[in-house]
Amino acid sequence: MKLEYIVVSDLDGTLLDHHTYAWNAAQQALDLLKLRHIPLILCSSKTAAEMLPLRQALDNHDPFITENGAAVYLPAPGSDDNNYERIEFGMNRADILSILEKIKRSAEGKKFCFTGFSDISLSELMAATGLDEESAGKAMQREFGEPLQWQGTEEDLKEFQQILNRLGLDTLQGGRFLHVSAGCDKGKAVNWLKNYYHEKTGLYCQVIALGDSENDISMLEIAEFPVLIKSPVKAFPALSHEHVLRTTGYGPVGWNEALLELLNQKQGTQ
Numbered sequence: 001m002k003l004e005y006i007v008v009s010d011l012d013g014t015l016l017d018h019h020t021y022a023w024n025a026a027q028q029a030l031d032l033l034k035l036r037h038i039p040l041i042l043c044s045s046k047t048a049a050e051m052l053p054l055r056q057a058l059d060n061h062d063p064f065i066t067e068n069g070a071a072v073y074l075p076a077p078g079s080d081d082n083n084y085e086r087i088e089f090g091m092n093r094a095d096i097l098s099i100l101e102k103i104k105r106s107a108e109g110k111k112f113c114f115t116g117f118s119d120i121s122l123s124e125l126m127a128a129t130g131l132d133e134e135s136a137g138k139a140m141q142r143e144f145g146e147p148l149q150w151q152g153t154e155e156d157l158k159e160f161q162q163i164l165n166r167l168g169l170d171t172l173q174g175g176r177f178l179h180v181s182a183g184c185d186k187g188k189a190v191n192w193l194k195n196y197y198h199e200k201t202g203l204y205c206q207v208i209a210l211g212d213s214e215n216d217i218s219m220l221e222i223a224e225f226p227v228l229i230k231s232p233v234k235a236f237p238a239l240s241h242e243h244v245l246r247t248t249g250y251g252p253v254g255w256n257e258a259l260l261e262l263l264n265q266k267q268g269t270q
């Protein structure tokens with residue numbers, strides 16, 4: 001049987017450079033994926049509003065996953081790039097914000113120090129992320145989870161996470177923010193897409209997944225070929241997997257290095 005692959009990639013710190021958000025160092029591997037008709041699924045904590053222009057700039061027409069697995073967007077067949085079917089996994093943001101508000105006002109929650117996207121201005125977000133005004137505005141258009149900056153102690157954070165868990169919410173550490181969500185993670189969304197491709201093509205797809213942070217672990221764990229991308233600001237997150245590849249290059253340099261190595265190897269074995 002001919003093996004088929006899908007590549008699933010995180011954006012910030014993975015395909016995009018942590019500091020500059022550039023991906024030109026990954027161009028060779030991006031071209032190889034196109035040449036071999038291998039789908040590239042962008043899978044990020046970013047919003048749909050942020051991911052749409054990025055997909056366009058990358059000339060990417062494959063499905064994509066937003067807000068840490070909260071939704072899968074499938075391009076509608078035969079249409080232009082503005083029509084999508086959205087499969088939702090996550091709790092909507094308004095419900096998450098009201099739970100966070102309740103925690104903040106509760107007796108045990110008064111000591112917790114954190115700032116969410118809903119508490120900060122556009123210019124504060126620009127300062128925290130280095131994003132320009134337009135991109136920061138798009139990052140604010142969240143539909144599901146809430147990213148937080150934690151300003152309290154590690155001990156308080158543990159207690160905060162326990163309270164969230166009791167209320168059915170999860171926290172995941174991304175490159176810059178602690179993401180609060182419910183009912184979703186990148187792994188669930190990738191698994192759904194893997195089945196989608198299987199049903200669509202009749203082929204068994206193997207997943208090559210690339211990420212740099214804790215919020216990528218769920219998708220790296222279910223991938224046949226997980227790639228941990230080296231970060232200039234932190235150590236590799238913990239991942240136990242038989243086939244894990246850790247890059248030597250940072251961000252898109254590591255992305256390029258890993259995919260060229262994996263795909264060239266696999267071409268030889270098909």
Ligand SMILES: [Mg+2]
Pocket residue numbers: 010011012013014174175211212213
């Ligand atoms: Mg990342």
